[in-house]
Amino acid sequence: MYSVEVEGNKWKEECGVYGVYSRSAEADVSGMTYLGLYALQHRGQESAGIAITDGAWMDVTRGMGLVNEVFRHQVPHMDNQYIAIGHVRYSTTGSSMLANTQPLMVNYSGGKISLAHNGNLTNATEIRRELEETGTIFQTTIDSEVFVNLIARSRKATVEEKISESLNKIEGAYCLTIMTENKLIGARDPQGFRPLCLGKIGDDTWILSSESCGLDVVGAEFVRDIEPGEMVVIDDDGVKSYKFAEPKLNMCVFEYIYFARPDSVLDGLSVHEARFEMGRVLARETNYKADIVISVPDSGNTAASGYAYESGIPYVEGLVKNRYIGRTFIQPTQKKRDTAVKLKLNAISSAVQGKSVVMIDDSIVRGTTSGKIVRMLRNAGAREIHMCISSPPIVYPCYYGIDTSVRKELIAATKSVEEICEYIGADSLHFLSLDGLKHCMRKLGPDHMCYACFDGGYPIEQKSASPAEHDKYVFEQRKK
Structure with missing residues (x-):
């Protein structure tokens, strides 16, 4: 798919x-x-x-x-x-x-x-x-x-x-x-x-x-x-x-970063344990001096708690999620997705006002939603926003069952980390290193994971590099 x-x-x-x-x-x-x-x-x-x-x-x-x-x-x-x-x-x-x-x-x-x-x-x-x-x-x-x-x-x-x-x-x-x-x-x-x-x-x-x-x-x-x-x-x-x-x-590896429920255990490794460790490694890699740690709910929650545990910075709820709104990707157009972000998340002004904030999320694909969340926190009075991502930059498409983009639409494939940081409007941006991610997978075995979206090392040889061969509507667009 x-x-x-x-x-x-x-x-x-x-x-x-x-x-x-x-x-x-x-x-x-x-x-x-x-x-x-x-x-x-x-x-x-x-x-x-x-x-x-x-x-x-x-x-x-x-x-x-x-x-x-x-x-x-x-x-x-x-x-x-x-x-x-x-x-x-x-x-x-x-x-x-x-x-x-x-x-x-x-x-x-x-x-x-x-x-x-x-x-x-x-x-x-x-x-x-x-x-x-x-x-x-x-x-x-x-x-x-x-x-x-x-x-x-x-x-x-x-x-x-x-x-x-x-x-x-x-x-x-x-x-x-x-x-x-x-x-x-x-x-x-x-x-x-x-x-x-x-x-x-x-x-x-x-x-x-x-x-x-x-x-x-x-x-x-x-x-x-x-x-x-x-x-x-x-x-x-x-x-x-x-x-x-x-x-x-x-x-x-994205099963552990984002897709699976945190209460699941996959191939002997707890998803919660892996995500908590990702947050701890992020804290060691960044060493930010901030007032609070917040997450982009819900997928960033466990990594944020790990970051707070390792850094000693208090973990507070800075963004509230409307539980009656499904994940924003189910909206078919970008305009509707933009509206869904506003419906889904809102900043808690009393928690972030005047604060230096470390915000944890699991990934950035295009970066548009990240930019909206950063602006939301600014409008709520946050003094500084340091964004941490519990995965490395996504540079390559996935061909193994994740809905993904052509490479030119992946922001990390066309912009440096500094350029992404400027694009989303954060004070700083840090992606978990690939070595740091592999450390979090050590109980399962880092060599037993697919990291192709980060390093292009596809486990199965891609016989066709043509986007048309992998298009979602490939069986609907063929010539009759």
């Missing part, structure tokens, strides 16, 4: 996937999936969907909007249902419309199958073109549909073999939950760009979730992370593991 549309200060999320398998008579698999998607709402706010099966019938309910909007009347239900998968989406390939919502559901010679995908397939254009030339019909303009067509066309004997063969033709980032009439299947790409974990309740209920917070909400026990290059198959015989590719772990 890829896009050229970016909100002024943040990269957009990717998607969230969820799945439940249970033979317990007390388990409500669709209800649990609903709760799981609610916990993963931060990963996608454009659409949501749930697919369910009772072993014979399969049905899917999808809609535009937040989870509680899509299912405001009723969560889908089926007598004797025992498998469900769910998806929350932010559109990064294909338009934001009902036809492109997930889970996808198809009928093929092997039966029925539903699929939900988080990530971005870097060779989807090439594969789709080959499939279309042999007569394959596509119903959507999303890269995820490539999966179901490859599975349906496979001549392998079992569904596990069909999926494994299909995955080995795909390049890029993907975490999948797949449902057949009698199996729940999860898969993670060999690089492990996106997270996926396994949980359980008792002895007969199994759960797949993009993040561990999706397990907590239903009272599930965390079992383990799905390994890169691994496919797990859950049926009445329990959980079976298949390695379809050699693992080459390159987890997206």
